[in-house]
Amino acid sequence: MSNDAVNQTRRRVLIGATCAVGAVGVVGAAVPFVGSWNPSARAKAAGAPVKYNISKIEPGAMVTVEWRGKPVFIVRRTQAALDSLKKVEEQGVLLDAGSNEPQQPDYAKNAERAINKEFAILLGVCTHLGCAPAFRPDVGAADLGGDKWQGGFFCPCHGSKYDLAGRVYVAVPAPLNLEVPPHRYESEFVVVIGEDQGA
Secondary structure, X not given: OOHHHHHHHXXXXXXXXXXXXXXXXXXXXXXXHHHOOOOOHHHHHHOOOEEEEHHHOOOOOEEEEEEOOEEEEEEEXXXXXXXXXXXXXXXXXXXXXXXXXXXXXXXXXXXXXXXXXXXXXXXXXXXXXXXXXXXXXXXXXXXXXXXXXXOEEEEOOOOEEEEOOOOEEOOOOOOOOOOOOOEEEOOOOEEEEOOOOOO
């Protein structure tokens, strides 16, 4: 075999080895890069359902839990608060008293907008510009309409008002009721936010 033939064979072997090492390097670099496209464990957890023991909530009180990075208000309504829902309807001050807009699952399309009427479960995001409304259960608050105010939520940013079922008042910037997130009851006092009833 001539020196040229030997050199050509050696060159082919070196080129093949270099290509093989380069290919392994490309694969080695691509694996973590492609893996970075997958959502992190934290991101997966952020969208996961949230369980909460509602027996801890005192009558008339509200707690806020986080689901998908957003506040969810859970209000334990007293009988007086439930009675006030009808009073607000009779005043004719609600934009969507019958919850006709799809701001709640079908199982919460009722006067209380809830599965269990004692507990209001509402996304705590104003439907105007996404601010967080304040819980204002104080019936008759002078700054919110006096005798007409039966308690509810008030967004101080632009003045939107909602009753204790999250139904929006007329003549305020917010165009829709507060959203009722998907939820179900795992037991009498454990609610799962983020999963529909029957799931």
